[in-house]
Amino acid sequence: MDGSDGTAENDPLHAELRCYEGTPAATGGIGKDPVNAPMIRHWCEALGHPVPPDGAAPATMLQVWTMGGLSGHEGRTPGYDDLLGRLDEAGYAAVVATDCEQEYAAPLRPGQRITFDAVVESVSPRKSTKLGAGYFVTTRTEVRADGVLAGTHRFRILKYAPTQATSVRDQAPAPAPARTKSATRPRPVVNSDNAPYWRAIREDRRLLIQRCTGCGALRLPWLPGCNACGSPDWDTVPASGTGTVFSYVVMHHPPFPAFDPPYSVALVELAEGVRLLGNVIGVPYDKVRIGAPVVLDFLDADDDLTVPAFRAVDTEPVPPEPAGTGPADTEPASTVTTPEAEAPA
Numbered sequence: 001m002d003g004s005d006g007t008a009e010n011d012p013l014h015a016e017l018r019c020y021e022g023t024p025a026a027t028g029g030i031g032k033d034p035v036n037a038p039m040i041r042h043w044c045e046a047l048g049h050p051v052p053p054d055g056a057a058p059a060t061m062l063q064v065w066t067m068g069g070l071s072g073h074e075g076r077t078p079g080y081d082d083l084l085g086r087l088d089e090a091g092y093a094a095v096v097a098t099d100c101e102q103e104y105a106a107p108l109r110p111g112q113r114i115t116f117d118a119v120v121e122s123v124s125p126r127k128s129t130k131l132g133a134g135y136f137v138t139t140r141t142e143v144r145a146d147g148v149l150a151g152t153h154r155f156r157i158l159k160y161a162p163t164q165a166t167s168v169r170d171q172a173p174a175p176a177p178a179r180t181k182s183a184t185r186p187r188p189v190v191n192s193d194n195a196p197y198w199r200a201i202r203e204d205r206r207l208l209i210q211r212c213t214g215c216g217a218l219r220l221p222w223l224p225g226c227n228a229c230g231s232p233d234w235d236t237v238p239a240s241g242t243g244t245v246f247s248y249v250v251m252h253h254p255p256f257p258a259f260d261p262p263y264s265v266a267l268v269e270l271a272e273g274v275r276l277l278g279n280v281i282g283v284p285y286d287k288v289r290i291g292a293p294v295v296l297d298f299l300d301a302d303d304d305l306t307v308p309a310f311r312a313v314d315t316e317p318v319p320p321e322p323a324g325t326g327p328a329d330t331e332p333a334s335t336v337t338t339p340e341a342e343a344p345a
């Protein structure tokens with residue numbers, strides 16, 4: 001069946017799944033809390049959104065009021081679980097959320113009680129995707145405030161059979177992805193807002209930090225406007241090139257073509273105060289430490305891609321000085337700071 005998408009005529013599973021269309025996915029759902037000012041404030045602070053002066057909830061908070069939290073959803077009906085269970089049985093056990101679409105009918109205000117109902121709106125024919133073949137399942141939730149429609153929330157998931165997870169038990173295991181010269185790194189998204197950033201890296205091997213000409217705030221990655229004052233005007237300052245490891249991970253799994261695990265990826269705090277992600281080079285992956293000094297370097301990942309990276313300044317830990325041999329504040333500048341207490345467990 002691989003490679004050919006089914007239709008209702010030649011895909012009995014799809015015909016069966018379509019019977020769930022229109023089935024309630026949640027009935028008589030009740031929001032656990034009324035619309036409330038603290039939740040609105042927390043949400044706005046988390047997203048860097050101004051708290052609306054009229055006290056109404058931002059429209060895009062619609063789903064917040066129907067979420068079940070750690071204690072789970074209420075009002076969920078067996079129909080939706082049956083549908084997902086049927087897909088699991090048929091081998092489409094993996095799931096990924098693909099998109100969400102909302103329509104707003106009325107603003108939500110603190111004190112309003114939320115109720116909601118959801119239906120299975122559609123199940124697509126079988127589709128081939130990069131993740132694997134599967135079916136898109138769309139649910140539609142109608143959210144009411146004090147009984148009046150406030151908005152509609154459509155949520156689409158893909159239930160799929162992962163390409164690499166073969167369902168044939170006695171088949172030979174899939175070979176590890178080959179790291180050939182044709183395996184290229186994922187490309188950065190270059191657009192009109194950040195093209196000069198990538199051009200400076202590629203053509204001049206310079207890292208430019210964006211600076212707001214309204215308030216002087218530095219920012220990285222580049223953005224169309226200033227988070228501090230909202231000004232759209234900016235210029236750039238070249239990074240001095242020194243920094244310290246603020247945090248890091250060591251990548252072991254999953255393997256990606258063009259990368260050779262294990263390797264470390266660090267969030268580096270530059271001397272200017274902004275932070276940037278990059279590979280740490282010039283040091284074994286297991287020797288990277290929080291607080292370690294690094295200098296900016298550039299990696300020519302392939303013929304068309306240069307990315308910023310960080311080179312460890314010094315990998316040799318300095319042995320503790322014997323007591324009484326000198327003041328503690330005269331350590332050489334190249335000492336690696338390795339505060340073990342801060343290192344991830």
Ligand code: ZN
Pocket residue numbers: 212213214215216217226227228229230231
């Ligand atoms: Zn500013």
